[in-house]
Amino acid sequence: MSRRGPRPNPHRRPLFRTSVPxxxxxxxxxxxxxxxxxxxxxxxxxxxxxxxxxxxxxxxxxxxxxxxxxxxxxxxxxxxxxxxxxxxxxxxxxxxxxxxxxxxxxxxxxxxxxxxxxxxxxxxxxxxxxxxxxDPAEHPTYELGVAPGVDVARIEDLKGKKIAYSPGQAQGALVLNVLREAGLTQDDVELVEMQSVDDAFSVALASNQVDVAPLGQSLVKTYLAKYEQDGATTIPPGVRDxxxxxxxxxxxxxxxxxxxxxxxxxxxxxxxxxxxxxxxxxxxxxxxxxxxxxxxxxxxxxxxxxxxxxxxxxxxxxxxxxxxxxxxxxxxxxxxxxxxxxxxxxxxxxxxxxxxxxx
The missing domain is CATH 3.40.190.10 (Periplasmic binding protein-like II)
Known part of the structure; x- marks a missing residue:
């Protein structure tokens, strides 16, 4: 339990008194x-x-x-x-x-x-x-990660692709909104249902289990650092998120x-x-x-x-x-x-x- 305390040094790891590790x-x-x-x-x-x-x-x-x-x-x-x-x-x-x-x-x-x-x-x-x-257009919460070797340069290219899909999470709604914006339906793609926990979507992309997956900004940089040399890319979602x-x-x-x-x-x-x-x-x-x-x-x-x-x-x-x-x-x-x-x-x-x- 935490109520008050001295202001911590931002360059040191804070002491977290968490009730649910x-x-x-x-x-x-x-x-x-x-x-x-x-x-x-x-x-x-x-x-x-x-x-x-x-x-x-x-x-x-x-x-x-x-x-x-x-x-x-x-x-x-x-x-x-x-x-x-x-x-x-x-x-x-x-x-x-x-x-x-x-x-x-x-x-x-x-x-x-x-x-x-x-x-x-x-x-x-x-x-x-x-x-x-x-400025949501310039600063999306998610980008669409594209697996190495997959050709997706714009959201209209999602047709026929396998897309990671988490129905109960924000990423799932994002996928549906992106499809609508691209003039596509669920019948035009293959939705691969999985939960977006930790780096599950990045792993699925890297192993070509899926062609496309929404990635939070904390994962985009590390995903590209690991796999861009193999042809991995990202594109903006084109919808507000x-x-x-x-x-x-x-x-x-x-x-x-x-x-x-x-x-x-x-x-x-x-x-x-x-x-x-x-x-x-x-x-x-x-x-x-x-x-x-x-x-x-x-x-x-x-x-x-x-x-x-x-x-x-x-x-x-x-x-x-x-x-x-x-x-x-x-x-x-x-x-x-x-x-x-x-x-x-x-x-x-x-x-x-x-x-x-x-x-």
Whole structure:
């Protein structure tokens, strides 16, 4: 558990007091951790009620958001947190949803697809914060990796290709959006279903299990460094892919103390995103080098590729784009229709606006 501490040296590896180590991400481990990580429930709060201003003493917020943890600690913004935070080294949609279901964390940081699949697979959740890229056309979150020896120079060349496809992750929706943009359908390609975990997509490309796979910017540089000499390439996706969210189980938001803690956290989260954009070199060292193990050169490449972030204080446009993605998934994956705005808890929209305007 971590609350406050001295500002760490960005050139040294931070000390992470994590409640859910990576090696314990199996369901059994998460179930065991949930017993020791949970705190007593606070008063029940209706989802239509105003958010409380402060959590009761002793409230612990369990957060799966390692990038923001690093940003808060490195920037010193962590000193502004008045709540106790228990950090979990959990990222990605599948692991975050598993942690929710095991009652191991209260809030997680993911792209826009995991909250949809949480809903569609029976876990009641709400989105409490949103982030996007200042210039998404110039700074895509993903590029399409092309296997050595495969000729793909533009998205229209995807016809007839084997494409790595992860239905419940952002990469899966990206593939469907790219196909739509290229004037293609699923019948025009071969979708090879697999989860995008660690470097699974890079390995699949290198071994020619697939012809094309979406790669996050942290993998693009290393993929090309290893295989460009063999003919590997990447191309831009040609569609917007920069949506990012914080989301939480509805049961957490119905706990008045947890909801108050999240209200405070999302305000500092928004300021941390701004700090990342304004201090890319410091964040590259602290997160991508010290925490993720990238080389300094690769870390700089990633932060430059991702560009600057912005946290909208009016969610209307963000929700409209999210609904377009939902409609694509309903059509292409035969999902149940969904009014995506019902997943957004807009009480936190106001809390974020107040935090950003007051920072």
């Amino acid at each position: 990576t090696v314990l991400l199996a369901t059994v481990g998460l179930l065991a951790l949930s017993a020791c990580g949970s705190s007593d429930s606070g008063p029940r709060l209706e989802l239509s009620a105003a958010l409380p201003d402060a959590a009761a003493d002793g409230t612990v917020l369990r957060v799966g958001d390692p990038a923001t943890q690093v940003a808060l600690e490195t920037s010193g913004l962590v000193d502004d947190l008045d709540i106790d935070v228990e950090w979990a080294n959990i990222t990605g949609g599948p692991k975050t949803l598993e942690a929710f279901r095991a009652d191991a964390i209260d809030i997680g940081s993911v792209a826009d697809i995991p909250p949809l699949f949480a809903h569609w697979t029976g876990t009641d959740v709400r989105i409490v914060a949103a982030r996007e890229t200042v 920069d949506a990012w969210t914080l989301y939480a189980p509805t049961s957490v938001l119905e706990d008045a103390d947890k909801a108050a803690a999240i209200k405070e956290y999302v305000g500092l989260w928004a300021q941390a995103q701004q700090w990342i954009s304004e201090n890319p070199d410091e964040f590259a060292q602290a997160y991508y080098v010290d925490h993720e193990g990238l080389s300094p050169e690769d870390a700089t490449y990633v932060v430059d590729a991702l560009g600057e972030f912005t946290v909208p204080t009016d969610w209307d446009d963000f929700i409209t784009r999210h609904q377009q993605t939902v409609d694509t998934l309903v059509k292409e994956q035969d999902q149940e229709p969904l009014d995506v705005e019902t997943l957004y808890d807009r009480r936190f929209e106001k809390a974020i606006a107040a935090a950003v305007e007051g920072s």
